[in-house]
Amino acid sequence: MEDGLKIAIIGAGSGYTPEIVEGFIKTYNQMPVDELWFVDIEAGKEKLEAVAALSKRIIKKSQKPMQIISTFDRRKALEGADFVLTQFRVGQLTAREKDENIPLNYDTIGQETNGPGELFKAFRTIPVMIDIADEMAELCPDAWLVNFANPAGMLSEAVLNHTSWKRMVSICNGPLLIKQRIAAALEVDIERLFVEIVGLNHLVFAKQILLDGKDVTNKVVRMVAEGVKRVDNPGVSDWDADFLVGLNMIPMSYLEYYWKSSEVLEHEKEAAANEGSRAVVAKRLEKELFETYRDETLSETPEILKNRGGSGYSEAACGLIYSLYNDQQDIQTVNVQNNGAIENLPDEAVVEVNCVITNNGPIPLTTGKLPSAINGIIQAMKAYEQVACEAAVTGNYQRAMVAMTINPLVSGDKEAKAMLDELLLAHEEFLPQFDLQHLKED
Amino acid sequence: MEDGLKIAIIGAGSGYTPEIVEGFIKTYNQMPVDELWFVDIEAGKEKLEAVAALSKRIIKKSQKPMQIISTFDRRKALEGADFVLTQFRVGQLTAREKDENIPLNYDTIGQETNGPGELFKAFRTIPVMIDIADEMAELCPDAWLVNFANPAGMLSEAVLNHTSWKRMVSICNGPLLIKQRIAAALEVDIERLFVEIVGLNHLVFAKQILLDGKDVTNKVVRMVAEGVKRVDNPGVSDWDADFLVGLNMIPMSYLEYYWKSSEVLEHEKEAAANEGSRAVVAKRLEKELFETYRDETLSETPEILKNRGGSGYSEAACGLIYSLYNDQQDIQTVNVQNNGAIENLPDEAVVEVNCVITNNGPIPLTTGKLPSAINGIIQAMKAYEQVACEAAVTGNYQRAMVAMTINPLVSGDKEAKAMLDELLLAHEEFLPQFDLQHLKED
Amino acid sequence: MEDGLKIAIIGAGSGYTPEIVEGFIKTYNQMPVDELWFVDIEAGKEKLEAVAALSKRIIKKSQKPMQIISTFDRRKALEGADFVLTQFRVGQLTAREKDENIPLNYDTIGQETNGPGELFKAFRTIPVMIDIADEMAELCPDAWLVNFANPAGMLSEAVLNHTSWKRMVSICNGPLLIKQRIAAALEVDIERLFVEIVGLNHLVFAKQILLDGKDVTNKVVRMVAEGVKRVDNPGVSDWDADFLVGLNMIPMSYLEYYWKSSEVLEHEKEAAANEGSRAVVAKRLEKELFETYRDETLSETPEILKNRGGSGYSEAACGLIYSLYNDQQDIQTVNVQNNGAIENLPDEAVVEVNCVITNNGPIPLTTGKLPSAINGIIQAMKAYEQVACEAAVTGNYQRAMVAMTINPLVSGDKEAKAMLDELLLAHEEFLPQFDLQHLKED
């Protein structure tokens, strides 16, 4: 790696890409990224061009010798790459719209990283991710696959357990946000905190919070319970104070899908009736964003990007790549195979925990056994993910039906069957692994 | 144990007691039960008298030298007992009615062995069961506590993990019914079957079915999926065929509370509107039953008893006591501490699995790791049970709130709080461990 | 299995075979063995003929319709067999003599089921046993392989973990002998005892002893410690009383190889100088035995057989086959994959523990965690066995060197190297998996 690095970004047409470019510029002296290969599919050509153009302007302004190469040829981009970033969205926002709307028709939460919506996002994305892993084994076997496409945890679960590829780390901005907010709540510098994060992607808990080595978990929990401070994404409503004190941990906001199901469903229904689903809102925001990007005088990421909800993603991703490259041996919260970190889960299961980031990959820190209060939901979701990944890889209809039914957000086998069939047909073009003949004959 | 056995039955006023008496008569020559102590509380005096009178007539007819002693003094009954049977119901059917009705008002399943209803049945019963265990340690330390009061699994979980008493086995008729129905479906003698039962009380699965040593799991699953046969209690509706084939196991019917939640809720609401809750129906049946019992010409259990839904309970209980007494070393499915039987669960957790019944207690058979498809719900429920037992023992309000919220049948922390508070106040007289002052001040 | 059973015995020329024939005669009415195929290699022709002739006379006297077919064609014998018994000895007693003598030259215990001698018995036998397993998969896939060739535990370890064959049970007379002697010591009927046996083949402990369900472990341990009774094979000397009381379990006599190493070594050296090694003694006994067998008036097993040290083997083997065939669901101590029975050991590791014997094979009973006092030696031996099996299967010289060095009876890497090389060359004809070229060039 003496020379500059070659980095491939799959799904580079994403509006977040310029942020990543800025991230690499910032650390150029410690990590000389010389070639940035922007990969996307032809359907995303227009967005890819806009992003590439803006990125070039940003680089030019920075005066770093970084080069951007846009391509539809993934193999060319992967060849000899040092890092491969994946942030693509199979079926784009249109598919997301279906993931969100169809479940709602069955009185079920429609969301792209939870419930039936997530299941289908996984069904569409896993086969592509496995192809990329296979290609990397051939074209850049020493590279790291840094994924922040969703469902991030399941994508790692599928690749790490259904292929021989091991150099993959999925990352989410959630843990970083929790830490930042706890620091803000305590009004201390984040460096003084050590937060023990345990769980699965989109299902983590701040189990223990240390400030200068002293346990302040109780204190933070009470601050939040008493409504003095918020330490997570604002969700539909605050956690019940007694519940939170009984838990004595800070759950990330996505737990509301499980522990505030009825409220979330109500909220989604209202939103769908008014502003449209999240996908519709996202489409609108994206449209505005790309209009800004096309402004040829723009040579930095615009303010508007911050409002899209992916805040911290680029920061987390660049930080991870930096530490992998430089053997930083700092602690970051990423998705890796468990290997004993959470004792209640099997070794091979992908978990989101604190890891030391070395140049040979992340090494999870031990966290012992999960407390009962959170063990139930974590086990339930991991078991679901395992069945879901198996169905995604094999295209087995009956196993897909099991995955759908055992998902805690689904209210019964009948609803599961109806949603499964409707979503399979709706996303058919992205689901080559499933044989849908029997659904069409009926 | 050379002389005849002394057996104490706590909650002897139950309508099922005469069946147990008949069971002991049947095996008198192999297990000479000489003294049957019938224990109940004063509020149950009338029923206790009716049951004792009928039981005496049954014994007289049998010509066995068995003696029945009715008493309100539990300690006297326990002193020197060989077996203690517990089948009491704290708060009787009136409390059950509240367990069933209050959750329904919050669009939540109301049931005495699942959801909020079960939680409160546990809160009321665990302190009493712990008292009994403590008294046994003092008054009959070599006796076995054979429990079939509900929630049977949680009562064992609480006693075995929160006291030093270890000689307790809880038993449910569910596993026996599954085996009987599989045998009926295959049209074979039950002796030719070996059914691997795994899970928790009210949450078991027939994971593997062997007929003469050959694996017929697939065959049975397909018979059920195709609707040829039923192998479980009739529930609200048949399992979806694809789901069942994907699962490749037979779930007991109570799984419908989790995998047919919406249907069950609808069904309960309708039933409540028409015939009343299960408790109301049970009250009516009980009234009829005791009218029959008072007929002084009756000297056997009447037909009507069969319709009450507890079929097989007495058979299971007597069979267990018989094997414990005679070191039968046969295989029965009972609730014991896991000790490695289900590898995914901790050693101390109470599970419902196949055991060899020796005169030193049941020894669980190994079952290996749970398949993912059922591991999720089993883990979720065991984790919930652990928190619930802790709350029941300590009377900690916040932990009770955690238990209620993480129960898979509860749809959010707000509903949890409302149900918790309403049920605490409704059952106050039976919940001395909780301090409810703050609920009254509001 | 409606018709009579076909049983193949590999290594049928063994002197013990007539005992097995007698065993099958005894249970003929419950298990109709019609064809007994006696398989051996041509080098063993003479012994095979003698055994077959005696066996035929025994059968004739019994008037059972059993047929004996002797053959050198193993495949013919396996075809359609219901049970396959293996009791062969690769290299016969001459190889055993080397296993015993060569280590002695390096001041190391020389023994066929412990130390370097066992390692080479494993190296010679495992490839043959794997061939048999492969042939069974082809020729009699529903049959059970019941092995009592040594090293029994390692042969199961190798077959069950290095082939896809799962229908194998290895059995040793050790556990049965322990139970019989404890019963004798207590002067009670063996049926009244429940002995919890845990460990590995040739390395088991009676961890808990129940008499009529009461724990009498302490009592038995003290009887043995005080020299009142012996409950195991007489070894070189009694266990130190304080050691035994501190252990509070009964170790089988082979533990003396590890906990009386110096004494055993002294004893072996003396014996070798006087009467010769065990192999030499066994050869002499075998010669006498076969002279008896050739007496054409003999139609039962002679007294002299009892003195050979394999007492109880046939009883154990026939008892196992009987229970497998008849789904007896009784408890026997056999070698099976752990599957959680001993929590400290991995699932796939072969252990010797109490199992319920069903017609689908043995199901281990849970035993929880091993006490520290015995966990060390059991772990050390299992780890050694795993490396040894790997070396036996792959023929990897360096891994063989690791196995030899980490064996607790070997005193250093230098001695390990010298013994390894000398034994490899001495047994070369039976070790096709190893490339010994480099040893010859030196």
Added chain:
Amino acid sequence: MEDGLKIAIIGAGSGYTPEIVEGFIKTYNQMPVDELWFVDIEAGKEKLEAVAALSKRIIKKSQKPMQIISTFDRRKALEGADFVLTQFRVGQLTAREKDENIPLNYDTIGQETNGPGELFKAFRTIPVMIDIADEMAELCPDAWLVNFANPAGMLSEAVLNHTSWKRMVSICNGPLLIKQRIAAALEVDIERLFVEIVGLNHLVFAKQILLDGKDVTNKVVRMVAEGVKRVDNPGVSDWDADFLVGLNMIPMSYLEYYWKSSEVLEHEKEAAANEGSRAVVAKRLEKELFETYRDETLSETPEILKNRGGSGYSEAACGLIYSLYNDQQDIQTVNVQNNGAIENLPDEAVVEVNCVITNNGPIPLTTGKLPSAINGIIQAMKAYEQVACEAAVTGNYQRAMVAMTINPLVSGDKEAKAMLDELLLAHEEFLPQFDLQHLKED
């Protein structure tokens, strides 16, 4: 901790103490140690004074405002301390001499950190260490106990599992030496290496060696096997090359006690006959060292200290304290409770593994399952340690006998008994927990 730190050193009369003082001077600006309390027993008065005088001269030269207070009153030293360092030796070198010589008389390795010698060092030291832990709980509950007295691993095992004190870290120079030597062998800066260290104190392995993130384990193993380089303390002889390649890990030199037992024993016997045991040599070296110390012109640690074999201890200890104080979050190899780091060992067992050092203590990194080749010896030693600690704490003679017998270096129960009794009597004054009456009556 705003003000300067108070550090107590128990056993401050050790010749190594001045090195530690130098260590604290070096990092004074990042960790202001203002008070160093030197604690020893009256018998060590002379040495304590010499060490204190030299330390004061060293500090004076450094011009740091550090103060040294010598005392025999341990409680005064502990009161309000920030760190407590333990490096005492109960019974001093005279006791060590017995630990080394008595076993030799029984043809058993005599060594202070292995075999019977270590067992008695543990028996003498554990009660004192437990007293210190109890006093810290009372007098300085927020302090860390940093131990480098031996047997370091067992002392942590005893304190962490037999008291409620959790703030203890034991440290050994072994892991650091291995890393330094691997770096030297590869001729690279140690910063470029990541060495996965696993095992127990004095029983660790370099399981994986990464250079700039690339796995070079194979390469290093072959370099060592081929004799090109040494990467551990020179022991009695090099590891057999085939053994090492088969192992594919680097064992620390103390493994020679188990895998070169006969050679080590020979070597010890010779040494005892010539130069005397290690204790005798150490006494001589110590005498020379203290003569140097008394030279009042000396104001730095003399060259001669390097030859004593404790090289790196002070470096390791100061480094650990530095990281604990400054929340350095770097990786160091220390003795902590396992908590899942090595999956084959129980949670509570003390292991020596890589940890992230935070200001709330070390957090172990996951290492997964131990390879079979080293799992055996590690399990055997941990099981032995558990029994030994129990005997040390309870003074139970029979459990002491079990510990002695199951130690892999002891050749049988008879030798165990003889050594146990002789050592108990020899060390009687330091073993108040044992009742030796029965040994004197004989």
